[in-house]
Amino acid sequence: MGLLAVLMVGGMAYQFTPALGGNGGGLFGQKQQGTPAVKVGDQTVTAEELNAFRNNNPVLAGTQTGVLGDDFKLFTVRQLVQQKMFAEGAKAMQVSRDEVNKEVDQVRKANNLEDNKAWTDALQSRGLTDSSFRQQVRESLAIRKKVEEIEKSVPAATDAELRTYYDLNKEQFKTDPQIVGRQIVVADKAKAEALLRQLKGGADFARLASENSSEFKERGGALGPIENGSPKPVASVVLPGEVAAAAFALTQGGLTDVVASGGKYYIVKVEKYLPAATKPFEATRTQVKTAVDRQKKDAALEAWADSLEKATKVEYVDPEWKVTDPTVASLAGHNIPYSDVVAQVVNNQQLAQMFSQMPPEQLSDIINSGLKPQVVQQLLQGYAAPLIAKKLNLNLVGNRAEMAQALSAYGAKDVKVTEAELQAAYQQNLEQFKTPASASVDEASFKDQGQAQAFRADWNGQGDFTTAASKAGATVSERGNVTAGDGKLDAGLDKAVQGDQLRAAGEGSLTPAVKVGQRYSVAYVRDLKKAATRPYSEVKAQLEQQVLGDKQRTASLAFLDKQVKALNPTDNLKKILDEQAKRVAAAEKAAGTAPTTPGTNTPGTNTPGTAPTPGAVPTTPPAATDTDK
Numbered sequence: 192m193g194l195l196a197v198l199m200v201g202g203m204a205y206q207f208t209p210a211l212g213g214n215g216g217g218l219f220g221q222k223q224q225g226t227p228a229v230k231v232g233d234q235t236v237t238a239e240e241l242n243a244f245r246n247n248n249p250v251l252a253g254t255q256t257g258v259l260g261d262d263f264k265l266f267t268v269r270q271l272v273q274q275k276m277f278a279e280g281a282k283a284m285q286v287s288r289d290e291v292n293k294e295v296d297q298v299r300k301a302n303n304l305e306d307n308k309a310w311t312d313a314l315q316s317r318g319l320t321d322s323s324f325r326q327q328v329r330e331s332l333a334i335r336k337k338v339e340e341i342e343k344s345v346p347a348a349t350d351a352e353l354r355t356y357y358d359l360n361k362e363q364f365k366t367d368p369q370i371v372g373r374q375i376v377v378a379d380k381a382k383a384e385a386l387l388r389q390l391k392g393g394a395d396f397a398r399l400a401s402e403n404s405s406e407f408k409e410r411g412g413a414l415g416p417i418e419n420g421s422p423k424p425v426a427s428v429v430l431p432g433e434v435a436a437a438a439f440a441l442t443q444g445g446l447t448d449v450v451a452s453g454g455k456y457y458i459v460k461v462e463k464y465l466p467a468a469t470k471p472f473e474a475t476r477t478q479v480k481t482a483v484d485r486q487k488k489d490a491a492l493e494a495w496a497d498s499l500e501k502a503t504k505v506e507y508v509d510p511e512w513k514v515t516d517p518t519v520a521s522l523a524g525h526n527i528p529y530s531d532v533v534a535q536v537v538n539n540q541q542l543a544q545m546f547s548q549m550p551p552e553q554l555s556d557i558i559n560s561g562l563k564p565q566v567v568q569q570l571l572q573g574y575a576a577p578l579i580a581k582k583l584n585l586n587l588v589g590n591r592a593e594m595a596q597a598l599s600a601y602g603a604k605d606v607k608v609t610e611a612e613l614q615a616a617y618q619q620n621l622e623q624f625k626t627p628a629s630a631s632v633d634e635a636s637f638k639d640q641g642q643a644q645a646f647r648a649d650w651n652g653q654g655d656f657t658t659a660a661s662k663a664g665a666t667v668s669e670r671g672n673v674t675a676g677d678g679k680l681d682a683g684l685d686k687a688v689q690g691d692q693l694r695a696a697g698e699g700s701l702t703p704a705v706k707v708g709q710r711y712s713v714a715y716v717r718d719l720k721k722a723a724t725r726p727y728s729e730v731k732a733q734l735e736q737q738v739l740g741d742k743q744r745t746a747s748l749a750f751l752d753k754q755v756k757a758l759n760p761t762d763n764l765k766k767i768l769d770e771q772a773k774r775v776a777a778a779e780k781a782a783g784t785a786p787t788t789p790g791t792n793t794p795g796t797n798t799p800g801t802a803p804t805p806g807a808v809p810t811t812p813p814a815a816t817d818t819d820k
Contacts, residue, residue: 228509229268231275238509241267243318250543258768259555261775262533265514269530272505278330280499281337286329294328338492345491348483348588355586356483357472359600364470364478368439368732369424371463373397373412375404376455383449383456390446396460405455414459424465434459440729442466451718466732486589493590515774517767520567522760525574527567529767535566559768567764568755569595575755595751602750603743608735616738617727624730628689630719631699632670632680635660636712643704643711652697656715665713675722680714681707688716 225237244267245251251263304310314324357364373396377383386399400412407413414430415423427435431452438447438459447459472479507513519529536542536558545554573591576598580587587597617624633656637643646663650656657667673679675689684705693700699717706712 226509228507228512229272230504230506230508231272232279232503234275234279235508236268236271236275238512239318240271241512244271247317250537250546253546254551256779257551257555258559258771258775259551261771262536264512265516265530266533266537268512268514269516269534276499276503277334277496279503280495281330281333284333284336284340286332286336290332291325291329294332295325298328337495341491341495342488345484345487348480348487349586351586352483352487352588353476353479354472356486356588356597357475357479359597359604360482361469364475365467366470367426368467369426369465370414370438370441370461371422371424371465372414372438372459372461373400373422374407374414374430374434374460375400375412375458376406377403378405378455380449380451380456383458387446387449387458390458390460412460422462424463430459431457439464440725442728442732483588486593489590489593490588515771517763517770519764519767520571520760520762522571522574522755523578523758527570527574531570532563532566532764535569536562563764563768567762571755571760571762572598572751575751575758575760578758579754598754599747599751602747606739606742606746608739608742612738613731613734614727616734617730620734621724624725626720626723626725628675628720628722630673630688631717632673632688633657633660633715634668634670634680634684634712635663635665635715636668636707636710637663637665637704638710640704640706640711643713647694647701647704647713650696650701652695652699656697656699660713660715670714681705681712683707684712684714688714688719689722693719 225239227235228238228241229236245255245263251267254260254263299305299310302313304313311321314320375383375386375396377386382403386403389399390396397411397413401408404412410417410422413422415425417423427439429435430438433452434447434450434457437450438461441447441461442464444461444464447457447461450457450459514530516528516530518526519532520527539562545557549557572595576587576591576594579598580594583601585597585601587594589597635643635646635656637646642664646660646665650659650663657669660667670679673685673688675685679685680688684702684707687702687705690702692703693716696715699715700719702712702714702716704711704713
């Protein structure tokens with residue numbers, strides 16, 4: 192979470208979280224209540240606020256010892272220090288009583304707390320008073336005004352900046368593939384198959400669609416409206432998923448087989464396939480300008496946050512809340528604090544889930560050896576990004592995270608995929624494109640082989656299978672939809688269902704009698720679909736996306752790694768984690784507490800991930816709510 196993002200969470204969205212103890216003070220110039228813990232410029236963070244912030248977060252509250260507990264304490268302190276820092280930076284902004292009252296009234300109404308007692312009880316349950324809550328609202332409104340003031344001062348994007356963004360993000364501006372085509376939709380499978388035979392024999396598709404289709408028959412089955420005598424192109428969303436997959440695989444045009452979907456049977460004729468294409472720059476200018484203007488505002492807000500960090504004096508008053516925040520990495524004169532790493536760890540969306548699945552000591556090892564090294568590399572990339580962009584004379588804008596992402600795209604911009612690579616990928620991933628055989632199966636189980644064989648020979652498909660088999664002495668089980676190897680059938684019977692000795696009977700087929708345990712079974716098979724492998728031509732577009740994506744990721748990581756290394760960064764994470772483990776163990780020993788999270792793993796050399804670099808900022812402050820954060 193970036194500094195300003197922390198601010199926003201700590202402003203309008205977190206009013207009910209920190210406990211501002213005490214009762215005194217008016218709306219403005221409120222006297223600080225509680226035990227001072229940390230001084231931030233002219234503002235004070237109290238021990239009560241820190242405890243309330245931690246206790247209102249289940250992850251932070253659940254682990255207060257060991258290495259993770261030490262990390263969470265650092266996170267708690269830094270969060271509230273940054274919140275006070277931003278409030279200090281925005282204190283010159285004028286906020287009226289009416290503005291505060293309006294925000295408070297909106298919060299009360301939105302949370303059904305218009306009754307004064309309900310309102311007071313809700314505040315007290317979170318350690319707040321009406322006046323302390325209003326003070327938070329005032330600070331948040333001041334911050335919002337400061338953000339708006341900064342954003343208004345940002346110059347508009349230049350044409351060079353727009354074109355650079357467009358060139359590096361062309362995937363965002365691609366049209367979907369489309370087809371010009373017609374369809375025939377009927378409710379009966381046999382009828383659909385008969386129509387397909389006619390079409391393969393040269394029958395006119397539009398005529399058959401007009402005579403038989405339940406959909407679009409008035410326009411000869413055209414998928415799109417008729418314009419100048421021809422159907423308009425359509426995207427895949429106009430067809431059911433299974434039908435679209437079959438139709439859009441026909442990149443050279445042609446007829447699909449009969450495709451079942453939703454109780455209906457489809458045949459699609461693709462007259463023309465239109466592949467995805469990149470929209471020209473002028474067609475995307477408005478969209479590009481919106482994105483680039485936003486990024487320039489993000490950069491300005493990040494610069495403001497950085498200036499506050501440098502100018503704000505932090506003094507620890509309460510020894511219980513003094514934290515250690517060493518430099519975890521350095522690059523070109525920029526020192527990255529360890530708290531930035533911890534912030535990304537705590538804000539990892541999977542952390543809470545991981546806590547419920549494993550003990551803290553195990554989670555600590557995973558975080559220290561895997562997640563933290565990745566985060567350090569991402570932070571270094573973020574701080575390196577402006578320097579790299581300047582060296583390469585690139586018109587990149589945005590905060591550190593956005594610029595690093597742009598450089599990642601730049602490093603992969605020339606990556607291409609060859610036909611040989613696609614063919615090789617197809618062969619290597621052939622299992623991925625195989626569709627197992629499937630069918631609807633009813634199983635008739637007989638006491639002896641003779642009964643089973645006699646029934647198979649005599650029943651001609653007339654009437655109901657279950658009734659006929661039961662009269663012949665069988666116990667019938669409806670197995671439903673069965674896929675080869677799914678375990679619903681005995682292995683021998685499963686093999687017979689997919690075999691070549693089926694005997695036609697009515698709408699389905701009968702298997703030979705197969706011994707199952709001490710009995711003999713005959714299966715009635717309907718809607719049989721043989722095992723198949725999707726041809727290369729059908730999956731080529733999908734493969735191209737996968738292979739290209741893999742090559743681009745490899746190229747971008749290699750590019751960033753090379754550029755960052757050229758700036759001679761230092762990475763102190765291993766040293767910091769070793770020192771932290773010793774310090775925490777010593778403190779717990781002195782306090783008579785058994786260490787719970789050793790945290791002694793050495794960081795690995797994992798490939799950097801894609802989590803955002805601290806410093807990313809939101810577009811605008813959120814509106815006031817009472818949601819706990």
